[in-house]
Amino acid sequence: MTQHRPLACVILAAGKGTRMKSDLPKVLHRVAGQPMVGHVLSAVRALDPDHVVVVVGPGMDNVADAVAPYPTAVQHEQRGTADAVRAAFGLLEGFDGDVVVLYGDTPLVTPDTLRAMVAARRQPNDPAVVVLGMRPDDPGAYGRLILNARGGLEKIVEYLDASEEERQVTLCNAGLMAFDGARMFDLINRIGNSNAKSEYYLTDVVQIARSNGMACAVVEAAPAEVVGVNSRAELSEVEKLIQRRLRKAAMDNGATLTDPDSVTFCVDTRLGRDVIVGPHVVFGPGVVVADRVEIKAFSHLEQVRVDSGAQVGPYARLRPGAEIGPDAHIGNFVEIKNAKIEAGAKVNHLTYIGDARVGAKANIGAGTITCNYDGYAKSHTDIGAEAFIGSNTALVAPVRVGDGAIVGAGSVVTTDVEGDALVVARGRQQAYTGWAKRFRERKQNEKAKKA
Structure with a gap:
């Protein structure tokens, strides 16, 4: 029997999100009806980790409330991603399992990708660091992941520092990492800030590990999984991506969407089999729809249950606490x-x-x-x-x-x-x-x- 190896997840959520131009912390902006950091926590929970730590900035009590009961660590100054991970060290003291570092503004990452990162960390070559990579259609200014002859990760090169040959590499850094906890603390503590911004960059950990003879590895994810959000425009793009994912899941599970692109879901929407959803239907949080229900065009549902065989709409509004029984009819307006x-x-x-x-x-x-x-x-x-x-x-x-x-x-x-x-x-x-x-x-x- 394989011995259980402990797992911890550190979610970085201290960014101010100044480009969002909002009084709300960036990670609390909603995607498919749920704060971005909530999506990340959902993916993490699927791995059943032993520890979860969320790193927040000073005064981010609303983020701490949103992620409760998971503990938070405070990054008192914005001094880079490695400094943010260091803020969590006090809550992980003595931990020697595997540690996955994620970002609270990257809400589309899936549990399968996180499992692949953990599995790669536990391979026989025992990599100290596993980096999540991607191959976007336009690599642009992303950092490049440079592999060695054995297929291991040799280094991460930022675009501005890359040679012309390195810029031709299509494998790019997606930011997420998995560490061997026994080596992580020392590796990250050795990261310096000799750069233009005087910040501590987590990406430097690969060079430090390799210079000490440690293996590093790469796991690839679809670019759509690792889209980060720094602006309202990017938030809208992520919303489009997750809606596409939710619509496909609904249809794969036996629902008919007559005009899928016009239907809006929440992440917790549950549709039964042989449900028919007309155009421009909006599902707010907390909607459960049983089998053989028809929801006609321009209806809006939130915090409701609709039982089997019912008909709703068109132009119906079901507000919180509505319970629609079997074969009931709720009509227009x-x-x-x-x-x-x-x-x-x-x-x-x-x-x-x-x-x-x-x-x-x-x-x-x-x-x-x-x-x-x-x-x-x-x-x-x-x-x-x-x-x-x-x-x-x-x-x-x-x-x-x-x-x-x-x-x-x-x-x-x-x-x-x-x-x-x-x-x-x-x-x-x-x-x-x-x-x-x-x-x-x-x-x-x-x-x-x-x-």
């Missing part, structure tokens, strides 16, 4: 909030249902609203099974409509309705024969006199 719509119920047109229960097979007419807020508190509306609520009804909560009851159109219901009763709560209709004709004649005569 309907808003549901913190309400349970039970099996087979229909809420099809121009209706607001909030803080309520709609019983099985009930029918809610167009223009119905639950008046759930009195300016101070929310109150509940309970609509029984197979009740029929006529169009343009206002249900003033707290109120209960019993099973099988009928509420006449245009009613304002302020007290409970017993089951199987008919309630009509509106002014009595009266007719005045010929009044409209006499009104028009009078007005026409008045207008003629003024001419």
Whole structure:
């Protein structure tokens, strides 16, 4: 049996992100509904590491809160990536397993890539450092990874320092690294800052390791996995990439997207089999959709569950706390909030249902609203099974409509309705024969006199 080797992950998240022009730390900007650093933590958790340390800058309490319960270390001055890793040393004292260093602004890295880095670190040639590489279509100003004759990593050369021959190399540095913890502390402590910015660059660790006869290795990843974010424009590019990944995963798992490029997912969206999603549907955080549901165009869902066979939309808005039961219908321009719509119920047109229960097979007419807020508190509306609520009804909560009851159109219901009763709560209709004709004649005569 293979002996367990401990694993630690260090996530660098201390960057100020000045190019973002934001009061929010860069790593807290959201991609697919989740802060960037949250995506990195999700990838890390898949490896079940023994330790996770997030390096933050001074005063970044909101980042510390976002990554809790994982501990944070503070990089007190922005003195380069090696200095940032050193900030985590106090929380890793005595650790001699493997250590993966990641970046909180590189949210698309996958667990499979991280596993490949750890596996490479544990190869028989025992590399002290494993560097993640990539081959972008345009290598541009990326640092180049120079391999030796045995295929090991010989050095990292920054573009400005590279020779013309080295600039022709297409294998570029993606930034992430895996270390043998027993050697990492000494190697990183030996990194100096004799450069134009007087910073401690983590990339220098390869040269130090090689000069001491230690092997170094490279693992390659797809360029789309290692896109970093330093600006709003780059944030939007990463959003496009992750949406493409999420759409593909949804379709691979049995959902139909009739116009995939127009559908927006959150990272935690869950769709069942044979779900059909129309154009321009937006899934906010916390959406679970069961099998055989159809969600029609221009609908917006957030913190909701939709059970099997239900139909939603078009132009429906399901807000937090909505529970849509099996085979229920939620139609156009309907808003549901913190309400349970039970099996087979229909809420099809121009209706607001909030803080309520709609019983099985009930029918809610167009223009119905639950008046759930009195300016101070929310109150509940309970609509029984197979009740029929006529169009343009206002249900003033707290109120209960019993099973099988009928509420006449245009009613304002302020007290409970017993089951199987008919309630009509509106002014009595009266007719005045010929009044409209006499009104028009009078007005026409008045207008003629003024001419």
